[in-house]
Amino acid sequence: MNNANHFNRRDFIKTAGVVGALLLSNNGFARATKPPLGRVVVVGGGYAGATAAKYLRMWSLGNIEVIVVEPNAQFVSCPLSNLVLGGSKSINDLTFGYDALKANHGIKWVQDTVTAVDANAKKITMLRGELNYDRLIVAPGVDFNYDSLPMLASSEAQQQIPHAWKAGWQTVNLRNQLEAMPDGGVFVMNVPKAPYRCPPGPYERACQVAFYLKNNKPKSKVIVLDANAEIISKKGLFAKVFNETYAGIVDYRPDNAITGVDVASKTVNTEFDKIKADVLNIIPPQRAGKIAQLAHLIEPDYPWCEVDFLTYESKLAKNVHVLGDSVAAGQPKSAHMATSQAKVCANAIVQLMAGLAPDPMPVFANTCYSFVDDKQAMHVANVFRYDANKKLMLSAEGGGVSMSPSEKEGAYAQNWAQNIWADTLT
Amino acid sequence: MKKLSLNRFLILLLTTSVCLPKFGNAAEVSSFTAVQNTHIRALAASCAACHGTFGNSVASSGADDNSGANAVLAGMKSAEFKEKMLGFKDGSRKATVMHHHAKGLTVNEIEQLAVHFSEQKRVVATPIKSQTLKASHE
Structure with missing residues (x-):
């Protein structure tokens, strides 16, 4: 507990200035020194976690305190990483820092590994401390299952x-x-x-x-x-x-x-x-990431996390939300899906923490490009829409794939990457 | 105390011009409009993977900002947005990718997205700079 308190005080002072400047640059609102709606801890700084953190801060207008816990100092994009094998990209083209994200949105950051989640006490334990939360977002990506190998x-x-x-x-x-x-x-x-x-x-x-x-x-x-x-x-x-x-x-x-x-x-x-x-x-x-396992967010006989698709709250733990590849969504485990889920979740959490109902009919898009050489790519694109009867996100009409790979879509795919990186990390 | 901060937050939500469309007056405010509002903002946000945060694309292929692939949507006139999207939806406008999205949206959603993006401020957005991968990365 001492560690957590220490972190809070020290980091709050550091962050208060950033948050103040941010709000001043918006509309010059006067604001309380402590965010009144509570704290969300986000475990994992990948596409889903980083996006959720950013949109929670933006949509709550700084009224939710957001702390991200991520073991790595850098973000390396899986999308486009096959191009490193083909030779048209270097891994250094796909590696980014978190500094812009933190500074632009007043997000607090802890570089550490989560070792335990206590959903009843609303507390996580890390290698070097503990954090209390009002809501927790778990976005750990996938874990490799070596049982058969x-x-x-x-x-x-x-x-x-x-x-x-x-x-x-x-x-x-x-x-x-x-x-x-x-x-x-x-x-x-x-x-x-x-x-x-x-x-x-x-x-x-x-x-x-x-x-x-x-x-x-x-x-x-x-x-x-x-x-x-x-x-x-x-x-x-x-x-x-x-x-x-x-x-x-x-x-x-x-x-x-x-x-x-x-x-x-x-x-x-x-x-x-x-x-x-x-x-x-x-x-x-593959199966849901390690943190999802140790937080008991998966059933013993099923590798992915079941969630409520209006909020991404776990069906097994209250006030714990799961995002990205760990979710049993029945849809492609892609970067764009992870960010789309993160936005629905952030939107719902802002509503819930303000005492309002979440959007009862989320709709979002997924676009995924694949490169067949150094220049030509092809897409699959779909809209997904919440079905209130089935309580699932279902593919809407009209989705589909390219007629053929092309250099034109290769350029689109490069633009996609620049935009999703900037959206996730700045 | 809790009620006070909640009211304050709602006022913030409804008066900001950065993230949300403006309401005419406080009497129009209800949880229903708030929900409608958040429905469109989350849908619009899912466009960001290709079109940038709040439609401020950092990389587009058109002759100007508002045309071509990965177009800037922030500040696009609502009539232009609507005409293009309805064209993609009914097939009258040639598309590479966008027909696969437009066909999945309702006319009402397209109309609301048109208003949403027309109200977003055009800001100069630039791609994020890459870094050298550190030896300590897993």
Whole structure:
């Protein structure tokens, strides 16, 4: 408790000036020194958490105190990170700081790891202190489930066989291995059983690796072992690119779940095949992030968090909201979905903390681009609308995918990235 | 005490011109209008992934701000917004991506979004600068 109190006093003084300046620049409102509506603690500074923090501050006009707890000092974007493998982006193009977000919106920040959540006491414990909250937002992304692939659970094994499914040094590692691979080598990757983070991501990755190989090591190939019965996102588009643009390079094998891996020899077993790879990239099965697990926000037999889609409040814990990839939404686990959910949640929390009803009919959009080479991209876009009878967000009419990948959409996708980064982080 | 701060907050909510449309007078204020209002602001906010916070796109491909892909929506005339979106919705206007969104929205939502974006202030928004990835990152 001492730690938490200490943090509060010290940080409040530091933040008061920022908040004051912010409000003055709005409309010159006089305001109380303490936000009257209470405190929201946000666990996780990814797309969902950072967006929720920003919009809570903006929509409450500074009347809700927001503290983000995030272990990393930097934000690394998963969207566009496959382009690091293709070679048209560097990881340093996708890495950002949190300073602008904090300063622009008077968000308090703790760089720490959450170790426990006590929903009854409305308190979280971190490695270096505790925080009380009025409402908690948990946005931890995905956790890799190594139950079926225990040989990959160690960090040593993940150095040899990267997942590169959380952008950062893992992405750089896989790119380095690809660059070091001899011409004529075999790059083997998998697609885990859906749902997982970013449905089109593995197929985009296959394209990016194939793009690199076609231009640099044309005797090489990419074997894609898909645990699903078919391509699960932008199917016709990816199938055409695999069969035409990357004919002879991409070897796509549906219904081919991985049953085991020999780490030392980079050999992978499926029900049908045993394949020795020169570079092996295993994207493990996924479940709700660790904090969602330790906060008991998932049922024992289900890997994702059930929420009320009007507020994103957990069905298992009062005053605890869950956002982003951890949510059992039945929709793509994408960055745009994470930010759209975050805005519905922030909107609802501002209403609830002001004693008002949340929007009973949320509607939001999702747009997701995939790059097939360094310049051409294609989209899937949908509106999702709350169905009051089913109590679910359902796909509205009229959604769909590109006719074909194009350079024009490649430019749109780059614009998308710049806009979602600025919206999330400034 | 709680009631006081709540009233104060509601006054703040309803008088700001930054985030919310203005109401004519306090008599119009009800929880119903507040809910209507928040419905559109959250929907409008989901456009930000491609069009920037409050429609202030930091990267667009058009000849000018209000045209082309990832157009700036902040301050766009409501009639222009409505005409374009209804065109995307009924297919009379050529689109690459926007028809997939416009068809999913109701005419009423399009009309309210048109008003919402016309009331947003155009501000100079710039992309965020990237950084070198630190060795300490996971």
